Amino acid sequence: MSREIVAGVDGSPESLAAAGWAAREAGRRRLPLRLVHAWRGDPLDLPLRQDRASQERMADDVLRKAESALAERHPTLPLTAEVVPDTPVAALLSTEERAEMVVIGSRGHGAVAGFLLGSYGQQIISAAHRPVVAVRSRDGEDGGEDGKDRGEVGKHRGGHPDGGGVIVVGQLGGAEDSAPALRFAFETAAARGASVRAVRAWSLPPLYAYSPTSSALALADEAGGLVPYEKKALREALTPWRERFPEVGVDEHVEIGSAGQVLLGVSGDAGLLVVGRRARRGAIGPRIGSVAHAALHLAPCPVAVVPHE
Template sequence: MRRAVVAGVDGSPESLAATDWAAREAALRGVPLRIVHAWLWQPLDVPIVQDREVQTQSANTVLREAETRVSDRHPNLSVTAEVVPDTAVSALLAEADRAGMLVLGSRGHGAIAGFLLGSYGQQVVAAATCPVVSVRARGTVAREAEDGGEVVVGQQGGAQDSDAVLDFAFEAAAARGATVRAVRAWSLPPIFAYSPGSMRLADEAGGLEPFERKALEQALAPWREKFPAVPVIEHVEIGSAGQVLLSAAARAQLLVLGRRVRRSPIGTRIGSVAHAALHHAPCPVAVVPHA
């Protein structure tokens, strides 16, 4: 990945934590960092005093604080910063089209508390054309300060279905000297899904769990060859994908998940597993779009 890592900031502690994480990631990967703050002057139709100059200065201050913070910690990193005159979602999605990775701050657990950049974050994750990483304020800096550890990645479907997700995970692990824990969660199929054809492959593999292990092994094979120095743990477990992944990522440096790129009648969606991870994972979560 040669394109820049982009960090979206809004002045909150969460966005500053995201900027710290993005700066370290850019330094590890040897790519530039771009910091953006979306701000658009929109006079309110209410009887209160609004000072455009003051708000402009405030937006610039948010940007300068983040830029100075990064420059002090990573003096050799190439950094650009810009106030983008647009709404948050439009600005961030436009940045995603040009970025190698987009990094946003995450606010706490649960739908009531909200996450990412308020209600905008989910829209960005669901529609961005590049991987989006959600970073929490608490615990992230200390955890990322140490190399090693694990990058946990969820794998599902056939080998080609998870190429983009595994590529991102292995590259992240190689950059930080970490181990890849590849997780494949499975469950017993409902009775109506049984058929002679569908069960034949499982029988040939020796049962359902060996079949799942073989599928994971095949998906990992090309990435083991491409990244021979990256240790790999194959983790196959029966259970809900969300619960299995959250348990595996309890002490991880990064959790990597896929998001299938498709449109539904009610708009873009991130999927239930990614939704659970973004709300509850204690580590940064990367959501990678794939076909």
């Protein structure tokens, strides 16, 4: 089954920015774009009698306006649009079988009742088995092909329009753990003609864990110390992706500190920040993880959250 990029549309500025970002990414990757608007038509808890036909027309109108605007801006892009009779979460997750990625809008940093505070976005990211990209209105908005209408907030907080800037990706754990995020970062960089900045954050082992026979410390000693060990781990994780994408330039960054802080600290010029998320369910259900949480709140650019086992 051929892949496609899926974008959720609800008529908000954030969702229109997400659709615009998705259209540009679909063009770069030579993939079709599908717009999805979820509408169940459930009666609202209002004392007024509702006209279901009017609600259906409104739902269709939201989708068709977005479709028309994108078709005009991207006339050669294969584009489809559909109203899905379900909740936003279920509607977008139902597209995963054919989705290369799912793109959603986010209110981002500073929203009191926004994207990460019990909303649909958090549920989609935490449950998805495909990469989910969160786009704010300043990350491309509804207007410019080159993201020129990002607004004053975007200009002052750093980052690049989505066609420019380095692709920053976090490399955590072993090579297998980070492979999905690295693959996504390299594929995106190759499609854009951009470079990758691979970041590995590390911390000192707790004193109580020290032992001459500790496997981690023994490996670090063999590598010549903790810093060389961390650099070696990053280099080994990058090796297969460098070989697969020789045209993509790579900058390796190893720094002591929390993963979220280190990633955010080197993302000021990023066009996209890519982070991983464990797909396993916890005792209280699926979670997005602390690193993804920090990135989604504070990154100055779109954020891709890539699940891994």
